[in-house]
Amino acid sequence: MPIMIGSAVQNLITLTDTIFLGRVGEIELGAIGLVGVFYLMIASIGYSFSKAGQIMIARRMGAQELDKIAPIYYSMLSFALSLALLLFLFMQFGGDYFFALFVNNQEIYTACIAYLDYRSAGIFFSYAGVIIVALYTGVGRTQVIIYNAIVLGLTNMVLNYGLIFGKWGFPEMGIAGAGLASTIAEGFAFIIFIVYIFLDKKNRAYGLFGHKALIEYTRSTSDDDTVHLPPPPPKINLEIIKAQLKLSMPIVLQSVVGMGSWFIFFIIIEDMGQTELAISNIMRAVYLLFMIPCWGFASSINTLVSNLIGQNKSEEVFQVTTKTAILSFAVTMICTATMLIAPEIVLRIGTDDLELIQKSIRLTGIVTATLALFSIGAIYFNGLVGTGATKQALWLQIGCVIFYLTYIYVVVHLFKCSLETAWMAEFYYWIISLTTSVWYLRSKHWQNIKV
Structure with missing residues (x-):
């Protein structure tokens, strides 16, 4: 459950914004569909x-190399914050030009920019937050993640209500208020994370507070008073950053390609009309809600697979991934049944x-079928990523997205098909993703990859 919630924080924020803005008007509902997906992509x-x-980190935990965790964490954090600065500048100074290229409706365009002006600063808290989530997920201590997500969610809901509708003495800001509320909520949740890290004594086992603290912690948990650990590499290590980039770039490109294709999907839907865009955003909100269980299982399988490989148990990877996929399917379908009932x-x-x-309502059947495929396909795909075969996973996703975008363009612009036919793109996407991920995971070509 903690990983389930923690991995879906941005989805929860966007979902909350959508819920409140759906009570403001069709323009705001359509706008949050576009700018919400854009921010999710960032x-x-x-x-x-x-x-x-x-x-x-999970690989080092599996190998019991705890003293190597801190350099990984600090190197990851320093690069993430540098990247956040670049993307913040892009959103602040290039966001209006970017949306002008794609959005035809002037009212929707204005609403998108109003949201982004306040939301862009949240990228610093978002990036620092996911690094902390990665640390606690990697070491298998995830309870704090759910507490933090609850604080973030409640804060966001309270501030959304106050800033969007002008309640409790707050100014009535509409969609701009949603952006500001989400940014403040992320900042508050980040402070909670920082306080927890400093109070959590177990972090000393990973060297987060320096080599001396690591030795003292190790002595306190060992009967050997002569414990001497080798000095760790510098906390911010360029070689580690290079290794992380080598491993992560395919994953980053996967996300950009995947979320980018979803952004293009909504841009194409906007061409069908304002009502079709609003309907699609309602279904997106439902889609995001029922995706949450699977995202949690998907994040877990990343750690499980990497940990198994670290313990030299590669032969168990496919079996564990399959069991996780079955559990993900069962939980997702139980939740999704409410939409059919x-x-x-x-x-x-x-x-x-x-x-x-x-x-x-006419789209509920398609979304339910898509969620069924997604709940299985996302697990196998993330199991593949957990092996370290990120380049191969990227190529598989690029193939899926090429089909996805081609299909949407053809059915909407060439054949002028219905909204239901356009949404079938999601169904076909996950059929292809599931098939290719299972094939590659069973092939065991990933067994010689070093992380």
Whole structure:
């Protein structure tokens, strides 16, 4: 559960923003669909980079090389914050030009920029936060992640209500208020993380507070008073950063390609009309909600697979991945069943507009079938990533995305098909992803990859 929640923090923030903005108007609902996916794409870059560190930390834990964890963590953190600065500058000074290239509706464009102006500063807290999540996930101590996510979620909900609608003495800011609320919530959650790290004595086992603290901790937990550990490499190590980049770049590109294709999907849907965009954003909110269990299992399998390989148990990788996929499918389908039983209630997540809800119901069957495939396919794909075969996973995803974008363009622009037909792109995408991931994982070509 902690990993499940922690891995979906950005999805939860976007979902919360969507829920509140769905009560403001169709323009705001359509805008958050576009700018929300755009910000998820930016946030996924940092999250994907942290996955490399998580895999490396889990591998060191499996090999019981605890003194090597701190250099991995600090190197990962320093690079992530540098990257956050570059992306913040891009969003602040290039965001309006970027959206002008794609968004045709002037009202939706203005709303997107209003949100982004306040949301962009959150990238620093987001990137630093996912690095901390990677540390605790990699070492298998995840309880703090769920506490932090609860604090973030509650803070975001309270501030969203106050800043969007002008309650409790806050100014009425509309969609801009959603951006500001999310940024403040992330900042507050980050402070909680920092306090916990300093209070958590077990972090001394990883060398986070220096070599002397590591030796003292090791002596306190050992009967041997003569414990002497080799001096660790510098906390910020360029060689480690290079290794992380080598491992993470394919994962980062996977996220950019994957989230970028989703952004393009919504851009194409906007060409179908404002109502179609609003309907798609309602379904996106539902889609994000029911994705949460699977994202948790997917993050877990990254760590499990890497840890097994670190223990020289590569023969168990496919079996463990399959068991995780079955569990992910079962949990996801139990949750998704509510959408088939009471679609009108579930779709109220995105809006109170009864007309939009009725028009959205026709997509529930497609989304349910897609979630079934996703709950299995994402596990096998992330199991493959956990082996360190990130380049191979990237090429598999690029192939899936090429088909995905070609399909959307053809059915919307050439054949003028319905919204249901356009959404089938997600279904076909996960069929291809599942098939190729299982094939490569079973091939065992990944067994000689070093991390």
